[in-house]
Amino acid sequence: MKTALALLIALSGLPACATVSQNRRARFADPMMSIGPRPLDAARHQKLYDAREGASGGDGTTAGGGCGCQ
Amino acid sequence: MKHAVRAGVALLACAVLLSVGSSSARAQADDTATNAAPATPFSDSEIFGPPSDRLKLESVTTRITAFDQSGYGYQSQAGPLLGPGSERTTILEPITEIVATQGERLTHRVVIPVDIVTAASADALDKYRKKPDVLSHASRYNEAGAIDWTATYKTTATTDVSIRSAVHLEEPLRSWNGSLSATQTIADGDATLSESLLEVFDWFDHFDILGFRHGRTQRSTTTGSFGITQILTETTAVAVNYGLSVQKGELGNTWNSVPLANGKRGAEQLPTERVRHAAVARVSQFLPWNGALHVYYRLYHDDWGITAHSVEGELMQRIAPFLYVSGLYRFHHQTGAEFFTTLAPTAAQYRTADSDLAPLDADTIGGRVVVDVPLDARTKSLHFEAGYERYFRSNDLQVNVLTWETGYHF
Secondary structure, three states: OHHHHHHHHHHOOHHHOOOOOHHHOHHHHOHHHOOOOOHHHHHHHHHHHHOOOOOOOOOOOOOOOOOOOO | OHHHHHHHHHHHHHHHHHHHHHHHHHHHHHHHHHHHOOOOOOOHHHHHOOOOOOEEEEEEEEEEEEEEEEEEEOOOOOOOOOOOEEOOEEEEEEEEEEEEEEOOOEEEEEEEEEEEEEOOOOOOOOOOOOOOOOOOOOOOEEEEEEEEEEEEEEOOOOEEEEEEEEEEEEOOEEEEEEEEEEEEEEHHHOEEEEEEEEEEEEEEEEEOOOOOEEEEEEEEEEEEEEEEEEEOOOOEEEEEEEEEEEEEEOOOOOOOEEEEOOOOEEEOEOOOEEEEEEEEEEEEEEEOOOEEEEEEEEEEEEOOOOEEEEEEEEEEEEEEOOEEEEEEEEEEEEOOOOOEOOOEOOOOOOEEOOHHHOOEEEEEEEEEEEEEEEOOOOOOEEEEEEEEEEEEEOOOEEEEEEEEEEEEEO
């Protein structure tokens, strides 16, 4: 976990690393390039994994909340 | 002296002439530029309509997902007295998402999921049975629904603030969650910082392992997280996120059982507090043959002794301008909780036989087909998606997940 935190702190310097001008970001308009899952996809994966893996939650999802079938 | 004066006058005259000439040339150039300039580009209001504070529907999406699960776990009593019992369950989940804008700054997102569950939770209100059937199956049928509303306000051109509130209703359980989050784009939109704070309260019936109800119990979960999303190149974006959750209260479902060394079954006994850490990294890479690769890694650790690594890759390929397909593989490995056991000493302070808290490996394979059909030159489009995933665990649990989604963007 300490390694992960160190990595995270190192990555927090990313905004200073690169600049890509707005007229060169056309690729990111494609839905395939979305960096995070769409909300409905995230909900499905949360339902699949959070109710079946004790290692769920901790990353902004509703760990332990919701369905009592956990 | 006269020559000097003449020279000075000549220079002055030249300077004036040059000045007039250049001004004239600039004016002509300006005139030419003005005449050659294209028509004024369309404004936002000409494209999207005049700004209004009225609600404007942006999209409606419906999805139906079916989860079909089979397998065995030692917490279930649907099997031999000290052996693993069935974890069979089927869940049908219709879900609707509505996105609407109100003026130029406010966006509402409402999600309404409904769960129809067979053989999963204690069916406290089943009028045909005197007590919930926690002995052979967790329950026969259960229904659950929720309303989840997120309002996002654009405070500046680069900052969004979101407030989320959700209520979940299930026969033995009531849950409320609220969150406050903010995102800010920096470096001309190259990077986005995000922070969120989430609070969840659950109230639910307390059943013993024989099915008798003992009033109500509760738990709370507080989660804070922050992350960074960064565009690295024209074709690469990365995101990292760290979150911390603190849970307090009754952290089990209360009817899970544990095989005991004395030949009987006893109740699960869990700590009343749990602290969870999770760090996530994502990479999204455009591929030259009009495809995309998404890679995801998650590291998790909690104070119950569980450490987990999850790796996922999804490869997408555009077949046509309106169609793409994808294939997905995920691997998850976790160590078990310190007090996980399949045969507990009767005097153990903490004990669980819940297969979800066991050491395990889990694989997921799946794929989907996505179709977006444009209906006009603006944003109007139809969306279709069909997907299948199979989840299988090293400790005997399998889930088939089928998804069908339709959406309309106005």
